[in-house]
Amino acid sequence: MSETNPKLRAALDGIPAYTPGRPAAGGTVSYKLSSNENPYPPLPGVLESVASSAHALNRYPDMACTALTAALAERFGVPASHVATGTGSVGVAQQLLQSTSGPGDEVIYAWRSFEAYPIITRISGATPVEVPLTPGEDHDLDAMAAAITDRTRMILVCNPNNPTGNAIPREELERFLDRVPPEILVVLDEAYTEFVRDPHVPNGLELYRDRPNVCVLRTFSKAYGLAGLRVGFAVAHEPVAAALRKTAVPFGVSQLAQNAAIASLGSEDALLERVDAIVAERARVQDELVAQGWQLPVSQANFVWLRLGGRTVEFAELCEQAGVVVRPFAGEGVRVSIGETEANDLFLKAAADFRRG
Numbered sequence: 517m518s519e520t521n522p523k524l525r526a527a528l529d530g531i532p533a534y535t536p537g538r539p540a541a542g543g544t545v546s547y548k549l550s551s552n553e554n555p556y557p558p559l560p561g562v563l564e565s566v567a568s569s570a571h572a573l574n575r576y577p578d579m580a581c582t583a584l585t586a587a588l589a590e591r592f593g594v595p596a597s598h599v600a601t602g603t604g605s606v607g608v609a610q611q612l613l614q615s616t617s618g619p620g621d622e623v624i625y626a627w628r629s630f631e632a633y634p635i636i637t638r639i640s641g642a643t644p645v646e647v648p649l650t651p652g653e654d655h656d657l658d659a660m661a662a663a664i665t666d667r668t669r670m671i672l673v674c675n676p677n678n679p680t681g682n683a684i685p686r687e688e689l690e691r692f693l694d695r696v697p698p699e700i701l702v703v704l705d706e707a708y709t710e711f712v713r714d715p716h717v718p719n720g721l722e723l724y725r726d727r728p729n730v731c732v733l734r735t736f737s738k739a740y741g742l743a744g745l746r747v748g749f750a751v752a753h754e755p756v757a758a759a760l761r762k763t764a765v766p767f768g769v770s771q772l773a774q775n776a777a778i779a780s781l782g783s784e785d786a787l788l789e790r791v792d793a794i795v796a797e798r799a800r801v802q803d804e805l806v807a808q809g810w811q812l813p814v815s816q817a818n819f820v821w822l823r824l825g826g827r828t829v830e831f832a833e834l835c836e837q838a839g840v841v842v843r844p845f846a847g848e849g850v851r852v853s854i855g856e857t858e859a860n861d862l863f864l865k866a867a868a869d870f871r872r873g
């Protein structure tokens with residue numbers, strides 16, 4: 517056999533692997549609070565829709581996601597030509613990078629933020645420009661604006677931010693958008709928007725309308741509870757939405773996913789009930805942590821963030837022994853998804869035990 521390997525792009529060297537949240541171990545009681553998943557099963561009508569679509573698995577799905585696109589356009593009051601679907605919002609984010617950025621170009625995002633950003637940026641060949649969060653864990657929008665150069669092609673703004681959970685108020689975000697030159701695409705990643713309760717945090721769909729360079733990214737994976745089906749979408753003005761249609765993996769969104777997403781959109785009342793219950797649990801968890809003496813950002817998402825620095829891994833291990841798997845970012849902190857009440861209770865007890873030493 518030849519010793520020579522196929523030549524691979526140098527851009528791939530050193531790309532960090534995406535670390536998925538670890539599953540719960542099973543056996544003894546153990547809960548997975550490591551991937552910001554929805555603890556509730558799929559919404560009413562979803563399983564029936566999936567089951568009734570399953571007989572056609574020998575067929576390709578509707579490549580254009582026509583019915584889902586129409587349902588999204590109607591639900592969010594936007595033209596269908598502004599909606600582009602993809603294999604999860606991370607798939608759509610990757611298409612946005614393919615559409616805007618390549619070698620020599622720069623992509624700005626806050627750090628720490630969603631861990632896929634550096635990976636998909638580097639896969640595109642572009643250079644990541646990571647702007648540290650403020651000491652209060654907020655996006656440093658002044659520093660992000662100052663980081664713009666004539667090589668900047670795309671800016672990712674995660675609102676609320678993963679993993680810190682806090683969100684940018686409307687005025688601040690608008691002021692930032694006003695400073696970004698119109699030829700640079702700004703992606704508002706709103707994967708957790710349904711969990712926002714702070715009235716000062718904007719709905720990106722209101723910001724995109726008058727700004728051709730703003731694109732909103734949404735997902736069915738979190739509030740809608742369809743993480744396993746891989747479907748997300750962007751709302752963007754036509755040139756960007758058209759670029760997303762060009763860069764889509766053909767037939768990437770399965771028919772099961774399309775039909776389940778449509779069924780989910782039809783179950784808004786049940787969706788709201790579940791999201792409200794998660795938000796109530798989030799408030800309970802936050803209040804209890806504060807009562808225990810922790811300092812943490814006010815989360816607008818379905819998780820909380822504890823900046824534990826050098827004690828991150830130790831804390832994650834303690835949680836695991838207590839029956840909850842959390843998501844450590846070694847040396848930085850731990851992100852803990854809001855899950856079932858029993859899971860949240862186990863986490864709170866572990867947090868209290870940790871403080872007692």
Ligand code: PMP
Pocket residue numbers: 551552603604605606607630674677678705707734735736737743746747748
């Ligand atoms: N954006 C953010 C901020 C996320 O946290 C996630 C999921 N962890 C995603 C996008 C991607 O979600 P999905 O691909 O499942 O839509």
